[in-house]
Amino acid sequence: MTKERHLNAEALQELESAAIDELNRELQWHFGRVASEVQRRREQKTLHVPAEVARVGEGELGQRPIIAPELGFDIYAFHVFVDGMAPRTGQGQYQTDGDTVKYYVSGRGYEVIGDQRIEVKAGDFMHIPANTWHRMENPNGEPLRFLAWQQIPGTFRQTPTPSVDRGGSPPEVPWAKDLTDEQLQRLDPKQLHQVYMKAEMEWGQVLQEVQRRRGQKRLHVPSEKAPLMEWSPGRAHMIIGPEYGFDIYSFHLFMVALAPTGRGADDRGHFHGDAVKYYFSGHGYELIGDQRFEVKAGDFMHIPAYIWHLTVNGSAEEPLRYLAAQQLPGTYRLVSTPWQWTGRRERKSA
Secondary structure (H helix, E strand, O other), X not given: OHHHOOOOHXXXXXXXXXXXXXXXXXXXXXXXXXXXXXXXXXXOOOOEEOHHHHXXXXXXXXXXXXEOHHHOOOOOOEEEEEEEEOOOOOEOOOEOOOOEEEEEEEOEEEEEEOOEEEEEEOOOEEEEOOOOOEEEEOOOOOOEEEEEEEEOOOOXXXXXXXXXXXXXXXOOOOOHHHOOHHHHHHOOHXXXXXXXXXXXXXXXXXXHHHHHHHOOOEOEEOHHHOOOOOOOOOOOEEEEOHHHOEOOOOEEEEEEEEOOOOOOOOOOOEOOOOEEEEEEEOEEEEEEOOEEEEEEOOOEEEEOOOOOEEEEEXXXXXXXXXXXXXXXXXXXXXXXXXXXXXXXXXXXXX
16 A cells, blocks of 8 residues: 555545545555644653754754654643745745744745735744635745744534524523522533523624624735734733634734733633643743643743643843734544554555
8 A cells, every 4th residue: 555645635535445545544654643743742741942942043944843742741632843945945835734823023025825925024823714815924134033823633613503592582591690600510411401502692692793704804914003012901902803804713812011020910710722832031930730831932831731831031121022822712622532453453555
């Protein structure tokens, strides 16, 4: 079967069903071996990447991963890497992948996404929708470098299918927001189902509007529209998300300016899906579960899904600013369940 592994789409269509079945099993087995090793490495549960290791904007051009399961991070939704394109190399190769967001660190050039050609420069953001042909161009005299967050292959893109009742009034049960955790735990199964459905229908109405806004299919955020160093402390400043007209499903991207210590900084811990933070000014520390990490400009931190955490500004004078890419609520965490044989497998000759 070795020589059949590189068949193109047209040649695969000519194969008999039995040959496709055998090829599918063979390749699935090899994928399973690799996926199991990736899953094993996740158990290292690495969290922190110091700036001296990440070296964003430095080093040779070419994709260099910073946060990924292969590097020992227990992350499922997306990975983070730095990459670049040499000057005057003409047109890059067309490719497709999952949801991708780029932040351009230096240089300028063009992104060709589908039938659009968009000029980009340092400080800009770009969303490349999943399963869309795209390439880069750099006709200028300096490298075009970027930081990228990209959906991990195999991650499900959940298309919202909310439950919405257009007739009548909601069930005569309490709103979920009015119930404490203890009260929810005391509900019998029927009551819990009714509260669940009422909450789902309320959320569903909002999800329908979010889905409608995805239809705007925005791609580009110029640096002038994302003044990272000018945004004041307060609530998160959204940059790329479906609510803002981007057709993205896996994660959203926002900036947080955390107020100096003692000036109204939020001291409440919380948890959510997979998240990665890139600190670009200030210093402080992250409390993740029972671990404490000192962070500074240039560092990366992975916050695993469903773990309580808190970010603290270590300065009494300046904000701690960071970009955060965070898994969208409802996105599935895909846990690899590859098909493998136990014991020795007899291989057929080609």
